[in-house]
Amino acid sequence: MSFLTIDRVTKVYPTPNGPTTILDGIDLTVNEGEFICLIGHSGCGKSTLLNMVSGFNTPTSGTVTLNGNPIIEPGPDRMMVFQNYCLLPWLTAYDNVYLAVESVYPTYTEAQKQAIVREHLEMVGLTESATKKPGQLSGGMKQRVAIARALAIKPQVLILDEPFGALDAITKEELQDELLTIWTQHKLTVLMITHDIDEALYLADRLVMMTNGPAATIGEVLEIPFDRPRDREKIMASSTYMELRNYALDFLFNRYAHLDD
Numbered sequence: 001m002s003f004l005t006i007d008r009v010t011k012v013y014p015t016p017n018g019p020t021t022i023l024d025g026i027d028l029t030v031n032e033g034e035f036i037c038l039i040g041h042s043g044c045g046k047s048t049l050l051n052m053v054s055g056f057n058t059p060t061s062g063t064v065t066l067n068g069n070p071i072i073e074p075g076p077d078r079m080m081v082f083q084n085y086c087l088l089p090w091l092t093a094y095d096n097v098y099l100a101v102e103s104v105y106p107t108y109t110e111a112q113k114q115a116i117v118r119e120h121l122e123m124v125g126l127t128e129s130a131t132k133k134p135g136q137l138s139g140g141m142k143q144r145v146a147i148a149r150a151l152a153i154k155p156q157v158l159i160l161d162e163p164f165g166a167l168d169a170i171t172k173e174e175l176q177d178e179l180l181t182i183w184t185q186h187k188l189t190v191l192m193i194t195h196d197i198d199e200a201l202y203l204a205d206r207l208v209m210m211t212n213g214p215a216a217t218i219g220e221v222l223e224i225p226f227d228r229p230r231d232r233e234k235i236m237a238s239s240t241y242m243e244l245r246n247y248a249l250d251f252l253f254n255r256y257a258h259l260d261d
């Protein structure tokens with residue numbers, strides 16, 4: 001049985017000018033433990049697709065299944081991390097994570113819940129900042145809280161919607177490395193949207209390249225052949241890396257260029 005299957009998924013939205021097809025016949029099978037990146041121009045339905053995996057949205061036709069079970073609503077087996085963090089500003093970093101743990105594990109003892117929160121804040125390097133509220137944290141630290149909160153409930157699938165898009169280059173690279181470490185240790189399945197080809201080639205097992213919307217579909221899927229654990233400098237200096245990068249760039253900016261850009 002496949003782990004995560006997106007089978008002939010189409011999404012149609014009503015508009016004043018009639019129905020508009022956003023996604024048209026998406027087929028993708030994701031193996032357990034895979035790291036998948038999705039890339040494509042704005043408006044190609046990447047977020048819509050991952051919202052259907054998370055359960056925030058449902059297909060007009062087709063199915064999304066996890067371990068053979070149709071996904072029809074959000075659940076703790078799938079957690080999403082957004083670019084804008086989505087932290088409650090009146091709660092500390094500790095309490096933002098605790099709230100998720102308490103909602104998913106209400107029967108755990110207080111000591112158990114607190115231990116889970118501390119473990120996951122330590123995992124992302126925020127033990128010393130646990131009592132700070134989001135307004136006192138940098139962008140990178142906020143995203144670490146969001147990742148800790150998602151991982152604390154032990155999801156099977158981690159869904160990331162441009163999680164590092166708003167961060168500076170140095171912080172982005174630090175969090176990419178931390179994410180790979182966490183992914184390796186926890187054997188998570190990761191689905192991640194990015195607009196950064198270099199990020200996708202460094203992180204992913206496969207790069208799913210979307211055609212333009214409306215009526216977007218999967219244009220091609222690139223297998224990323226680099227061994228793990230990955231050495232960023234060695235990968236980026238390789239001829240294979242440049243070939244893959246140029247191929248993806250050609251796909252996005254020649255074969256599927258935005259004509260109005």
